[in-house]
Amino acid sequence: MSAFPKPHLIMTKTRTMGADSGLPGARHIRSSRNDRPYHYMVHSPHFAYEEYAVHLGQYDRLSFYGPAGAGPVTVHMYDCRADSPEYDRKLKIDVPADGSCVLAIPPGYAHWFEQLGTVTTRNDYSLHAPQDPASKWSPLDDNATYSVADMDRARPRTVANTVELPTAAQFLISKVVSRSWLGGATEQGVVASAEIGGELHRYFIDRDLTGQQPVLPASELATVTTGIGSYQSIRDDSYGIGSNVENGLADTMVYDIPASWPQYFSSHPHLTLKLSPLLYDNPEMDLQLVDRRADSPTFGASQILPFPQDSRAVLTIEPGVLMRARGRGTLHYRVEYEVHDSRGARLPELFVPVHADGLLPTFDAPGAALAGNVVRELAYQ
Numbered sequence: 001m002s003a004f005p006k007p008h009l010i011m012t013k014t015r016t017m018g019a020d021s022g023l024p025g026a027r028h029i030r031s032s033r034n035d036r037p038y039h040y041m042v043h044s045p046h047f048a049y050e051e052y053a054v055h056l057g058q059y060d061r062l063s064f065y066g067p068a069g070a071g072p073v074t075v076h077m078y079d080c081r082a083d084s085p086e087y088d089r090k091l092k093i094d095v096p097a098d099g100s101c102v103l104a105i106p107p108g109y110a111h112w113f114e115q116l117g118t119v120t121t122r123n124d125y126s127l128h129a130p131q132d133p134a135s136k137w138s139p140l141d142d143n144a145t146y147s148v149a150d151m152d153r154a155r156p157r158t159v160a161n162t163v164e165l166p167t168a169a170q171f172l173i174s175k176v177v178s179r180s181w182l183g184g185a186t187e188q189g190v191v192a193s194a195e196i197g198g199e200l201h202r203y204f205i206d207r208d209l210t211g212q213q214p215v216l217p218a219s220e221l222a223t224v225t226t227g228i229g230s231y232q233s234i235r236d237d238s239y240g241i242g243s244n245v246e247n248g249l250a251d252t253m254v255y256d257i258p259a260s261w262p263q264y265f266s267s268h269p270h271l272t273l274k275l276s277p278l279l280y281d282n283p284e285m286d287l288q289l290v291d292r293r294a295d296s297p298t299f300g301a302s303q304i305l306p307f308p309q310d311s312r313a314v315l316t317i318e319p320g321v322l323m324r325a326r327g328r329g330t331l332h333y334r335v336e337y338e339v340h341d342s343r344g345a346r347l348p349e350l351f352v353p354v355h356a357d358g359l360l361p362t363f364d365a366p367g368a369a370l371a372g373n374v375v376r377e378l379a380y381q
Contacts, residue, residue, distance in 0.1 A: 003162070004084045005059075005106040007077055007091060012063060012099055020353035022266035022324030026255040029099040031063040032124035034379035035167060037174030037248050040241040040334070041121040042311045044280050047236040048117070051145040052110040054080055057161040058142050059126045060105040065252065065332050066097035066119040067279060073097055074114040081108035082157035099252065108160030110151055120278050120311075120332065122252055127170045128161040137161065139173050168373065171248045178242030181230040184213070184312065214310035221291045222298045223321050224305070229276060229314035237280075244274050244314055244336055247372035249379055251335040252278070257285050257327040264355055265290065265322035269363045270348035273317045274336040275307070282309045283329030293320030295365045307331075320363035322354055339375050341367030 013030040017023055032038070064073045072094035079089045095103050097119045105111050107128055127139050146156065165173075216226040230242035243250065265288075285307040291298045307325070308315055317323060319340060342348045343366065354361060370378075 004081065004086070005104075006086075007093075007106065007109060008104050009095075010061070010102040010104060012102060020264045022262055022264055022322070023255055024258075024262050024264070026253050029063070029252045029254060031099070031102050031122055031252065032061065034249050034376060036061070036124045036126050037171050038122060038124045038243070038250060039174075039177075040278060040311075041123070041234075042239045042241060042278065042280055043116045043119055043121070044237040045117045047238045049113050051147050052076070052078070052112040052151045054110045054144045054146070054156065054158060055107050055142050056137055056158060057107055057128045057130070057139055059107055059128060060103075060111070061124040061126075062095075062103045062105065063099050063101065063122045063124075063252075064095055064097040064119050065099045065122070065254075065278060067281070068330060070097040070119060071115055073116055073119060075103060076112045076114075077105065078110040078151060078155050079108070080110050080155050080158045081160050083159070084108070087157070088155050099254070106160065108158050110146065110155070112148060112151070118280055120280070127165045127173060129163045129165055130159070130161045131163055139165075140177070167376075171372070171376070174243065174248055178230045178244070178248070181232045181240070181242045183228055185232045214308065214313040216313055217306045217308065219305060220298070220303045221289060221301055221321070222296050223291050223293050223318040224289055224303075225316045226308065227314050227316070228312055229274075231312045239312060241276070241311060241334075245338055245372075246369070247338070247375040247379075249336065249376060253333050253335055255325070255331045255333065257283065257325060257329055257331055259326060259328060261288065261326050261356065262324050263357075264353050265324045267292070267320070267322050267352045267354050267361070267363070268317075268350060269319050269352060270340045270342055270366045271319060271350055272338040272340065272369070275315045275317065276313060276334045276336075277307070277309060277311050278332040278334055279311065282311070283327060283331055284309070285325050285327035285331055288324050288326075289317070290322040290360065291320070292322055292360055292363050293318065293365065294362050296320070319366045322360065324356070338369045339378065340369050343367040
């Protein structure tokens with residue numbers, strides 16, 4: 001990282017699924033090279049930030065995704081790095097909410113957002129440590145906030161971190177956070193006490209027990225399950241969304257849903273998929289799922305399953321299941337994946353198109369899931 005990096009915009013890349021897919025025309029918006037951890041923030045229509053945030057070690061790279069007609073997100077920034085030649089400089093920029101670009105905000109820059117209601121933010125961030133190893137900086141507590149009025153009156157003076165942590169360390173820290181959010185967490189937990197065997201024990205409880213939980217569709221297939229993923233409840237009925245897989249990767253997808261079934265199914269013989277909607281309000285979509293896994297107790301069974309409409313829900317589809325979708329509207333969704341060994345000399349098959357009117361294939365059980373660092377290296381390449 002250069003001594004004083006500046007905020008800048010990066011154009012994203014888009015890859016489109018072919019016509020021989022169960023979700024033809026779905027667009028994969030690439031906001032990173034799979035070399036950094038991420039999280040999403042899902043904002044309700046009435047969400048509003050009321051303060052600036054400053055990170056000393058987190059380098060934000062933000063892309064924004066909103067429903068049709070969503071206006072741009074307004075971002076206000078101040079350079080708060082005490083030794084920067086541009087200290088106290090203010091920047092203001094409008095960023096489209098269509099995922100077309102990424103706004104990079106270096107450590108030490110205060111930032112405040114407007115017009116985030118209904119918009120989901122993806123942050124492909126990196127973590128940087130201070131040069132002084134004796135510093136008490138923690139990547140788990142790196143979010144100083146200032147009211148808009150206080151920031152406009154006077155800017156703080158900060159010393160931004162400059163030493164990027166190894167990639168493995170960054171993903172490990174992200175994993176710690178995501179694991180702590182499994183099943184739902186809150187911004188502030190509570191400390192509870194219990195006397196067990198005459199000894200007083202204290203516990204920190206941080207679970208989203210009071211909020212309304214997502215309604216989950218019921219799967220009839222042994223190879224398809226629904227559940228609640230990793231998330232943190234924040235104010236204004238909004239959520240931070242974390243990773244649910246070992247490798248810590250995810251693809252952002254946008255799909256204009258057809259009203260009728262596509263001609264093809266998608267199948268992934270050596271991938272476990274975890275799918276989640278990404279916006280606060282999501283359209284209705286049905287998935288036709290066919291279990292073609294040879295060792296499954298529901299082999300040959302088919303089900304039309306409503307896709308979850310709550311961003312906290314996760315639909316897990318194991319290898320050997322055929323899938324296609326119909327509905328209406330435009331769906332923003334996340335695809336997480338685990339890659340499995342092929343149990344033989346062949347390379348794993350990640351995608352196989354299957355014509356709906358043809359003979360349906362049978363898939364053998366896959367091998368074990370590959371290690372997270374191996375999957376990240378494959379995804380990066």
